Amino acid sequence: MSRRAVVTGAAGGIGAAICRRLEADGLEVVATDLKGADRVLDITDPAAAAALAEELGPVDVLVNNAGWDRVMPFLDMDAETRERVIRVNLLGPIGVTHAFARGMAERKQGQIVNIASDAGRVGSSGEVVYSAAKGGVIAFTKALARELARYSVNVNCVCPGPTETPMLDIFEGERGKQIIESMVKAVPFRRLAQPDEIAAAVAFLASDDAGYITGQTLSVSGGLTMA
Numbered sequence: 001m002s003r004r005a006v007v008t009g010a011a012g013g014i015g016a017a018i019c020r021r022l023e024a025d026g027l028e029v030v031a032t033d034l035k036g037a038d039r040v041l042d043i044t045d046p047a048a049a050a051a052l053a054e055e056l057g058p059v060d061v062l063v064n065n066a067g068w069d070r071v072m073p074f075l076d077m078d079a080e081t082r083e084r085v086i087r088v089n090l091l092g093p094i095g096v097t098h099a100f101a102r103g104m105a106e107r108k109q110g111q112i113v114n115i116a117s118d119a120g121r122v123g124s125s126g127e128v129v130y131s132a133a134k135g136g137v138i139a140f141t142k143a144l145a146r147e148l149a150r151y152s153v154n155v156n157c158v159c160p161g162p163t164e165t166p167m168l169d170i171f172e173g174e175r176g177k178q179i180i181e182s183m184v185k186a187v188p189f190r191r192l193a194q195p196d197e198i199a200a201a202v203a204f205l206a207s208d209d210a211g212y213i214t215g216q217t218l219s220v221s222g223g224l225t226m227a
Contacts (some may be wrong), residue, residue, distance in 0.1 A: 007125035009066025015167030018196035043092035049099035064093035089133035145215030161221025188223035
């Protein structure tokens, strides 16, 4: 019987790449997104996540990939935008994890992989609230890993660096072009990551080969953050 994985934010970019890789590794993948995926899931709705978890039954792997951002100076960001960034990037993964982790704990097996960002490790200008939310995801990963270790459930985090996905469209106009160029120059490999490279790290942490790894944060950033 194949293992089952649930992936959020699966309609494109990194999420779609994760689904392809996990399927290639033999997992049955339930791809969720607000639109364009196998199942519709608003990760900011804990009741919807709980209903999906009850409907699906046993899930072996959960990948919290969905995210959203709007790049602008912190002082220009209104309360509604700040709150949406936090709801999607921090409260969303917490709610989805709460829905699926109980079943993993009861079965004493499971792997949770949270997609954070190197912005959560070192900060990113124009992404202050996003950086705070992703930093929260990293802390959530570590704390949850301590609680779930007694149930043999692994919880780890992947932090992509600048990645060539549609999410880069948030960097608009000439200023946005300059930001992307500066990102490339800052990366020792002098290029953006490809979604498949992020997916490979997720696949490893979701595999039996990572059975003795938990509470860890793995940056896939071409050397951008080496500390």
